[in-house]
Amino acid sequence: MPNDGSLPTASPPAAPELSATGIVKRYGALLANDHIDLSVARGEIHAVMGENGAGKSTLMSILYGLQQPDEGRVLLRGEEVHFRSALDAIGKGMGMVHQAFKLFHSLSVWENIVYGAEPRRGVFIDRAAARRAVADLAARHRLAVDPDAIVSKLSVGVRQRVEILKALYRDARILILDEPTAVLTPQERDSLFAVMRHLAAEGRTILFVTHKLHEVMAITDRVTVLRDGRVVERMTTAETNPREIVRAMTGRSVSLTVEKGLSHPGATLLEAIDLTIAAPGGKPLVDKIALKVRGGEIVGLAGVAGNGQSELVEALVGLRRLDGGKVLVGGIDVTDSDVAARRAAGIAYIPEDRASVGSALAASAADNLAMGFHRTPPLARGGLIDAAAVARRARALIAKFGVKIASESAPVGSLSGGNLQKVVVARELSHAAPALIAEQPTRGVDVGAIEFIHGQLVAERAAGRAVLLVSSELSEILALSDRILVMYEGRVLADVPQDKANEETLGLLMAGRAPEAA
């Protein structure tokens, strides 16, 4: 059912395209949505903002039919709807692009798009018609994509286009985009924004769920801010500013910029020499990377995910064997040392994946905070762990880092992303190692926790430690780093001092364009 592009013209003054009134959703004792009202006009790009746990995801799930509200009504173009499944919602013109894409990797683009609504010829799929429909749709919405390409071979940005085309193929008139820019380069983001504007101009309505303030300012018409399951503010984008939005989101005023003094780099504390990681039968994942981080500086490692950053970090901390090169910590060669020996030599590590690498979810906060320190006094005595000392240490760290948790014996699996990340950060910083490797330290955590973690990284720098910050978030790299390395296809393309770096140049480098001689 590919649409023919002509949407019915609105009869002014029409009812809002989408309106939700008094939406309530409870999970046990938790009130996830507390009488939420949301109204969105046709052709509008509407931001839904809020910290983690504010109720955005629940609300979107309700609007897309994945969850049913306990109370409240949803109206589409003035008509009440009751979605019992996503299929109901799709049938009424809702479309959603999930943060984690829902694509079939081994299938082609056109198969992904027509899946579940295939054009038929007899009992067979009408392959020609399907490919044509996809190509037409892609051309009309300027979403360049090859219908026959296999999804697993596509970049993240193109995969997102496939997701959008999936919704448009089903003639979605209201499109929910859940954190769509989290995985994009700045250039990919700009082209997404162009598509969003085009869709809105066509009369489609976009609900844009995001954490990122500058994107809200750049693209949206209006903003609805949620906090603790309630709508705390409705704003017109043109009449507000980032500071106001943050205050609405957090209920307090949060510093959006990172204050850090001049850097006073000292001796090199973390070094990689010609570090190489081979890929079976392909280009090396990491190709002879040389890297130095000195005490008292933060070096940012930027790049689109999947360009060798994770492998490089794993090799530095000892989780992956090198195929060539050396790793030095404080001038000592640790290339042949295991993780424990490297930690002892002076590496602390905040891993990208806090849930499966950074912590043991079923274990208590006390145990998680003790890990890595459990072999030596004061936590271990005569080969046995001193439970009282572990608990004492945990209470002190929980207080110092402001982790919101019922008690130190509660399992960390119950914590929100931001709080879990605080546990990991607390443990790694309590190591007081000369070199700190922080990998995506603020991914998926809310504004308040970001402010806190950034502050901690800056404090490490001030204490004369070497910090390697790996992040796909350019604004974070730009705010914190003294120098910025850009990785592309396993190599460092450029080493840019902070004052010479901006989003545009870094974005081009991240896309693999070598710096032009200017």
Next chain:
Amino acid sequence: MSGLITPFLMQSAVQAITPILLASLAGVLCGRVGVFNMALEGQMLIGAFAGVVGSYVTHSAAGGVAAAMLAAVVFSLILAYGATIFRGDSVVICIGMNLLASGLTAYLLRVMFGVSGTFSDPAIVSLAKIRITAIQDIPIVGWGFARQTPLTWAAWALVAIVSVVLFKTPLGLRLRGVGEQPDAAETLGIDVRAYRVVTVLVAGALAGLAGAQLSLGAVSVFAEDMTAGRGWIAVVAVMLGRRNPLYAAAACVLFGFADAFSVKLQSQGLPNQLTDISPYVVTLAALVLSHRRRTRALVSPEVAAATPGGMAEPQADAR
């Protein structure tokens, strides 16, 4: 070589391929919807037993085949519901089913017919062979297919049918999607559990056919554990064939020939304990070789990570 491949060898190879082929098609279908079916051995055994019972009771081979399919489908309900509605681990369920099938058929043999070990009776009608004199002198293929049961023909027709359904129809596209990324299918309005339940039951019917071929094809007898590992060989064929019916059929051909050759070698004077292992040796060798080839052709770590378990085969789905 000409002395090695004889009409008799071809006929016994094609006969040996049939049950494995039917079972591996069942495995392919289950694998495509994301249910790892290791219970083929047990499903076949139930089919073989019910086939003999059906034939004995109805005095007709068709009755036996119908009973085999029905019994295997009912038996497959355990996997169909266990692995979906009850969210059980399919490996554990399948191990249980295989043990249950072995014990249950031995028990029923004693209770129903008062015998243990094997059951044969003149009342059991075996499957008639289709004789095609026109092709019996065509070397290799003609030799192989000139005197086979309808189930052999059905098995090869099903290879084509399953291929077309999987790769040319909306149903096939949905099945492939359900196995690869169930939550993506769900968001597009596909009832993943229903697709899985029905597919596992259809696969059960195919495994039942495989069992009927075993007990009513060349013989008309049921023996305890008469599947003798053929279900497991079918599981391997599914993995070697990367859940593609054509590739799985090719693997079955390989195993069928190994089986036929083992009989041949026996007649050359080699001890049968030694020749009996040849299909399994070939299976192991094929597994090791294909694994080596595949790890070398590994595409990207991301794709590998997206496909847990040995069953999943992300990229190379030929169509």
